[in-house]
Amino acid sequence: MTTPARDHASSPPLTEPVEDYLKAIYTLERRFGAAATSDVASALAVAPASVTGMIRRLASQGYVDHVPYRGVQLTARGRRAALRTIRRHRILESYLTAVLGYPWDRVHDEAERLEHAASDELIERMATALGHPTADPHGAPIPTADGEVDETAYRTLAELPVGETARMLRVSDKNPSLLRYLADIALQPGAEVTMVARAPFDGPITLRIGDAEPVVGPNLAAQVLVESITSSPLPVADAPSATFPVSTPRSRARKPTSR
Amino acid sequence: MTTPARDHASSPPLTEPVEDYLKAIYTLERRFGAAATSDVASALAVAPASVTGMIRRLASQGYVDHVPYRGVQLTARGRRAALRTIRRHRILESYLTAVLGYPWDRVHDEAERLEHAASDELIERMATALGHPTADPHGAPIPTADGEVDETAYRTLAELPVGETARMLRVSDKNPSLLRYLADIALQPGAEVTMVARAPFDGPITLRIGDAEPVVGPNLAAQVLVESITSSPLPVADAPSATFPVSTPRSRARKPTSR
DNA sequence: CATGTAATTTAGTCGAGCCTAAACCTTTGG
DNA sequence: CCAAAGGTTTAGGCTCGACTAAATTACATG
Structure with a gap:
């Protein structure tokens, strides 16, 4: 050495x-x-x-x-740095939402600024206070402190076949009005959503979420990531969970194939 | 108009x-x-x-x-801006200490960075979560959102006459090792301290804090602000208070004399 | 009251990040 | 296969906030 x-x-x-x-x-x-x-x-x-x-x-x-x-x-170095910032961002979003009552459509900007200023210690204290969440309020996976992330590519809601039911996983945190609308129709991470009908030629899409049947455009549906529910009928909501969905752990991180 | x-x-x-x-x-x-x-x-x-x-x-x-x-x-404008930043800093220090368990000797640096990034909304949410504290963990008064601060000039512990008892009010947040030492001898905002003896020629100072009689140097004593306890014997600790002392409100802000 | 010293300001540079305008590749369509 | 169109890079500038070195001012002191 x-x-x-x-x-x-x-x-x-x-x-x-x-x-x-x-x-x-x-x-x-x-x-x-x-x-x-x-x-x-x-x-x-x-x-x-x-x-x-x-x-x-x-x-x-x-x-x-x-x-x-x-x-x-x-490079590996760049990737490490990027994931560190992303971890900060997502933990901040989680904390602001869960502890300080921020609505999910307004956390992004705040986290965007704080992520550059917060120390590792602060981030880890927040993560600990939250019980080390694995996803932020929009369902984005939180990288671990040593740079592991779930990078699985999920399907979008737009691709869900008619008749199938899926669990809503994730949506971008960057569009506040979209997020407000999704909250309106209860389409949030963890929610179950069924594809009821899809009009041809990129027409409107009818969903079922709970008892409601909202009709949404294909653009919206393309922004929402889902995971098919093939297995168990439905394990009920996983806990008397807070406003903030601690999403189910997903598959482990995976190194990018170097093509 | x-x-x-x-x-x-x-x-x-x-x-x-x-x-x-x-x-x-x-x-x-x-x-x-x-x-x-x-x-x-x-x-x-x-x-x-x-x-x-x-x-x-x-x-x-x-x-x-x-x-x-x-x-x-x-100018008035500059003063307003300065107090806004100071408010942020002190609320952040309070929050980090009271909610996230930061030790009081390590909050300064963190707040120093966050104060530039936190939005007004975040600061107010933190203030609300804390019940709108009037002083930070080091006893520094927190300016109100519209720029009022208590600017009373208190005496230092070094000036306290022998035999008198005072309430410890405040110390600078900038010196971690000093803060750690003060915590060691229980000399923290709210504590009662008695001047037992003062050796001549800027010699060591003997205090009584609770049952202990720590001896400190004059430099240290000069950094600690106190308020004489002349009135009531002692109103007991004001509440089953947390780690964080919500100091008693002090006199109102006062414009600087323009000489 | 002259002068030396300490504090302050000016002058001239520098790097980080940004910009616009112009030159340069790559790709694609005719 | 050649040229127009887009995307990318180069060239040249700008502002902010810092620096060093040199000039200037204020002040204390003999």
Whole structure:
């Protein structure tokens, strides 16, 4: 052991913009395999040229691999950093919702700012206070402190065959009015939803949630992730649970295939 | 009423450094009547020339009045901004201590970062959760949401005459090891302390706190603010209070005399 | 009252992140 | 297969907040 390989030493602390870039790249990479400059730019509301500049810096510090004109991918180091920020964000959202009574459509912005300022200690205290939740209020899985996440790709509600019932798992936290509407029709993580009918040509979709039969557009349905309920009829609501759904644990993290 | 005097409209949001400068200037101004460039510099660990630069900007935006070579003072606008940040800081400290179990010697740094990121809504939710405390864990008064603070200048423990008893009110939150020591000898806000003896020539000071008689240096005693107990014998501890002392309300805010 | 010292300000730079405009690849459609 | 269209990068600038070094002011003291 010459150099003790202090590999994941805490590194110099990342700036706020850097954390935001890494988070955005992580998400885009998950979705498309690599993050395009213009997608990062619009995710961060920044000019494409600015992205190129930042990417150069990130690459020089070993957070991303960049093939000019071809997009970026996170290195292991970059991935670790991104997941750390995402963990903070999701624990903050969980805490704000469960403990401080924030409505689920308004936690995102708050968490977005706090995630850069909160110490590891604070985050872990919050996680402990919550009993180490595995998902945030929108159903997004919370990475563990050492960078494991469930990255399973679930189906969207739009893809659910007519007649089938599924459990609502997750929705993006970024659209407050969508979230308010979903709360209205009781389509929240943990809820059971049945595909009653789907009009042709991307027409309206009729669901059953509890006793109600809301009709929603295909765009909305495409934003909601679900998991088919094939097995047990229904194990009832899992507990006298609070406002905040502690989702069932899902499959373990999985390293991205390096193609 | 022509122009509705939207005087304290929220203004453009302040940057982190600006909030830090205003806070530092506020504190120094309270202590010395005006803030000297070099004092601001050392409070913020920044070069004096940097302070001059920032002060120029703050003055041009109406947050401070600057007389070159003579120091700065906050304008009403600057004072409002400073107190807003201070309120955030102190509520955060209170919350972290009372709800999340932070020890009082370690809340400062965390609050220092969060105070720039937390929204008004978050701060008010925390304040509500705590029952709108009037002082933080170190005894510092919490400004109200509309900028009122108790600015009474209390005596230090070092000034307490021999034989007199006082109530410990406050100590700076910035020195963790001092805070740990104070906790050791039970010298915390609300505690009763008696001046037993004071050795001459700034010698050691003997106190009585409960049944113990700790001996402390004059430097320490000078950092602790107290209030003489002249009136009632002692109204007992005010409640089955938590770890966090909700100090008694003190006299109202008072505008600084403009000399 | 002159002068040395300490505090303050000016002058000139720098890096981080952002911008616009212009040049440059890649891809795709004719 | 060639050219237009998009996406990407380069070039050149800007602001904020910091720095050092050098000039300037205020003040204490002999």
